[in-house]
Amino acid sequence: MQSAIERVVSAAPVVPVMVIEKLEHAVPLGRALVAGGLPVLEITLRTACALDAIKAIKAEVEGAIVGAGTVNTPADVERAAAAGSEFFVSPGSTPRLIDAVEASGIPILPGVNSPSEVMALMERGFKYLKFFPAEAAGGVPMLKSIGGPLPQVKFCPTGGVNLKNLQSYLSLPNVVCVGGSWMAPVDMMHAGDWAGIEKLAREARAAAEA
Numbered sequence: 001m002q003s004a005i006e007r008v009v010s011a012a013p014v015v016p017v018m019v020i021e022k023l024e025h026a027v028p029l030g031r032a033l034v035a036g037g038l039p040v041l042e043i044t045l046r047t048a049c050a051l052d053a054i055k056a057i058k059a060e061v062e063g064a065i066v067g068a069g070t071v072n073t074p075a076d077v078e079r080a081a082a083a084g085s086e087f088f089v090s091p092g093s094t095p096r097l098i099d100a101v102e103a104s105g106i107p108i109l110p111g112v113n114s115p116s117e118v119m120a121l122m123e124r125g126f127k128y129l130k131f132f133p134a135e136a137a138g139g140v141p142m143l144k145s146i147g148g149p150l151p152q153v154k155f156c157p158t159g160g161v162n163l164k165n166l167q168s169y170l171s172l173p174n175v176v177c178v179g180g181s182w183m184a185p186v187d188m189m190h191a192g193d194w195a196g197i198e199k200l201a202r203e204a205r206a207a208a209e210a
């Protein structure tokens with residue numbers, strides 16, 4: 001399972017967190033992000049059309065690696081798996097959630113923001129975790145501190161990450177990629193500004209590789 005999530009977190013340095021309000025936005029949004037160099041897509045289960053959006057992007061967006069975010073309960077695991085999610089992301093982690101994910105056979109990036117939470121998941125064999133909410137939970141200094149005693153765990157910081165601070169996270173030895181919603185703004189989706197979203201994705205990728 002950890003090699004499966006490793007494939008996901010290694011595929012792109014920045015993971016767009018997508019809140020899709022209209023199903024017809026899903027495919028053009030996915031295409032814009034992939035064209036901008038961000039193939040790993042996290043579709044949050046926060047909206048009514050999220051599961052259909054996952055299905056549509058998987059069927060129609062070439063090159064996308066499609067995952068579900070906001071996977072909070074065993075029921076979420078079941079419906080996100082049925083929609084064809086290739087990976088899951090959760091804001092936090094509970095034993096019941098992790099049991100359900102393990103039974104599904106689909107890899108997850110579970111959310112944590114404290115050493116005890118990291119250690120609980122290390123006991124279960126996890127090496128890749130989401131650090132959430134990254135900025136509010138201590139940001140770069142917190143990840144540096146966790147990396148002292150627990151260097152074997154790698155993180156995808158998400159929550160308050162943006163074009164300005166992403167390099168400070170990616171330069172840490174225990175950060176493998178970052179996530180964020182800034183390159184998929186809801187107002188640009190409603191305006192159908194897919195070229196603008198592709199440009200934001202391209203900028204994010206370039207900043208991550210600078």
Ligand SMILES: O=C(O)C(=O)C[C@H](O)[C@H](O)COP(=O)(O)O
Pocket residue numbers: 017044046069070071089090091132158159160161179180181182
């Ligand atoms: O929806 C989820 O499952 C989450 O866990 C939260 C998201 O990862 C953050 O909301 C993204 O944060 P921003 O980039 O600051 O918007």
